[in-house]
Amino acid sequence: QTYDPRIYAVGECVAHRGISYGLVAPLFEMAKVCATHLANFGIGIYKGSVTSTKLKVTGIDLFSAGDFTGDSDTEEIVLHDAVGGIYKKLVIKNDKIIGGVLYGDTTDGSWYFQMLRDGKAIHEIRDHLMFGQDSLGNTGHQGQNKAAAMNNEMEVCGCNGVCKGTIVKAIQDQGLFTIDDVKKQTKAGSSCGSCVGLVEQILASTLGGGYAPPSTSKAICGCSDKNHEEVRAEIRAHKYLNIPDAMKGMAWRTPNGCATCRPALNYYLLSSWPHEAVDDPQSRFINERVHANIQKDGTFSVIPRMYGGVTTPDQLRKIADVADKYAVPMVKVTGGQRIDLLGVKKEDLMGMWKDLDMPSGYAYAKGIRTVKTCVGSEFCRFGTQNSTQMGIDIEKAFDHMWAPHKVKFAVSGCPRNCAESGIKDVGIIGVDSGWEIYVGGNGGIKTEAAQFLCKVKGHDEVLEYSGAFIQIYREEARYLDRTVHWIERVGLEYVKQRILEDSEGRKAAYERLLFALQGAVDPWAERVNNRDKHKEFETISV
Known part of the structure; x- marks a missing residue:
């Protein structure tokens, strides 16, 4: 209840007696009191919450609860294992835990929090307190x-x-x-x-x-009992080159498949037998069929490729002219350092591509999207490596690449990480002695921090190691798996074994990627120059 008795406030952002908790659990406690008042069911009083929270970022285990800073009236018990990457601090007052921070090992967070909420005295277990609940005779954490x-x-x-x-x-x-x-x-x-x-x-x-x-062996869809790995193995073993043969050979229940299995089968065929398998455009999602992102009103967005986020005055003039000519409702700079033309009619796509005369940015694709860069050593006073050129080289080397899901790269010229390399599928960070490569990042609905893969010295090694990683992901991940989901399933150690310990296998994987990308053509230019493909973009008036 606020200062005005007619108004109640419930939520993560509500300031109660000067405290905004920013967490869901206190919201529920507030809601219980509010509901009691509104229902005229007795009297409830919200006196504040004792909270705990755990950071939800892959690879970072961090837990905090209560007053973990303390003051002159409190004492601290600290366990710090720098080599093991573990830090624990408990704040004690009047023989009771009032707060704590755990980093690296958060297993006992709920146990400490329970003692904090209950106000339990710790003098009897003080000697074992920092070693967790296990040290009191309970069995393991697993x-x-x-x-x-x-x-x-x-x-x-x-x-x-x-x-x-x-x-x-x-x-x-x-x-x-x-x-x-x-x-x-x-x-x-x-x-x-x-x-x-x-x-x-x-x-x-x-x-x-x-x-x-x-079960970890989930069928690809209701059309078959085979899981993704089994389908892929069958395609390789029998060298299926098109969807009808694959479905017939694997005894598909539904002759034509469904919207779930057809895109997956199409990708598995193309990635298993590059330059031989037959691409079926009708088994792709609408965005990939028309090479533009469909919007909620049925119009499309057009994002031309700007390698490494670098553009020219000539490109900018073309974009401005095209935006005027086709009355584009919105022109927006994207998070991937490109320019997005939003609200384009389908019948205008072909003309816009021709007038732009720029390659597709694949912003619609299950494939390589963008390579984000900072200005690096070319202009930045902190830059240690030429990140801009590295990003351009990577984007050109892997251009036109299809994958199980969208793939984003970023290259930062120094550990300040202005290109946000730490949340990309492949993040590359320049240091004084070379480049650090991180993998499995994701800035989507649930942000995932990329994990350190290795450190390399030169330009060619960056291309080889990152290319090999992407190729193994392309060959083994399930369709619609991001890199983070694939790594979660197979384990980072497996990835390191394939990339770092097996040098011949790494080089072979990189060569397979380069082979698959040989002869790739820009889809926008291909459609502009092929009149047979124009009909798909024409609007029929009735």
Whole structure:
């Protein structure tokens, strides 16, 4: 209730007594009090929340709770293992935990948070406190033992404020058997997903022998029992070169397949047998069929290629002239350092491509999108490497490349990372002695930090190592998998083994990528110069 008794405020951004929590769990506590008032069901008072949060970035384990800074009236217990990458700090006041920070090992975060909320005295376990719940005689952190060691009040899902007891009760009372069931009924694991593993452990420990882990071998779609890996293996073993032969040879249930399997089959054929397999345009999504991004009103966006984000006055004049000629509603600079012409009619696409006379930026494609760069050592006083030229060389070398999903590169000229290399599928950062390569980043719905792959010295090595990584991803990832999802499934160690430890395999993978890209033509120019392809872009008046 605000200063005006007629107005209530509930939300992550609400300032309660000078504190804006910015988290979901306090929102639910506020909502309970608000609902009680609105329903005239007794009197509830919101006195503030004791919060904890965990950073949701892959590769960075960070947990904080309560007052983790302390003051002159508090004491700190700190464990710092620099080599192991572990830091733990607990803030103590009056023999009780009032806050803490965990980095590198956040396994005991919920245990510390429970003691913080309960105001439990620590003097009896002080000597073992920093070594976690295990040190008190409980069993390991992995498997069902971790879930079994938790009491019902301990929080499992920090995003939605769900404790173990709520999950157990829902499983028992409502007969839940799958993680998806638990998500729907309790919201646990339905937001960032970082607690899904613990939810599964609780599910397994509650059901005992009645729990069946989810199958990792999911069929490609309802048209076949084969999973993605099996389909790909069959295509290679029998050298299927077109969709009808592949479906017939693999005994597809539905003769013509469906919207799920046809694009995947088309990609697997093309990536397995480059220059031999037959591309089926009708098995591509609309954006790839017309080589432009369809918008919500049925118009399209056109983004020409600007290698490394570098353009010229002549290109800018062409873009301006085209925008005027075709009455483009919006001209916008994209996050990938290019210019987007939005609101283009389908019948104007062919003429616009001809007038632009610039290559397609593939902004619509399951393939290489852009290579973002900073100005690097050419102009920046902090730059250690020529990142702009490196980005241009990469984009030209891998241009026209199709992939299981969109692929984004970035090249930064120094560790200041102005090109945001840390959240790209392949991020390259210049340092004094060469280049660092990071892989598996994603700036999408759930931001994923790229993971360090290796450090190389020169230009050619950057192309070879990053190209080999992309080619192995192209050959092994499931269709519509981003690089981060593929790495999560196979493991970064597997990727390192293929790229770093097997030098011959790395060079061979890079050569396969270059072979697949030989003879590639720009799709815009191809359609402009081929009158047979113009009909697709004509609008029929009725």
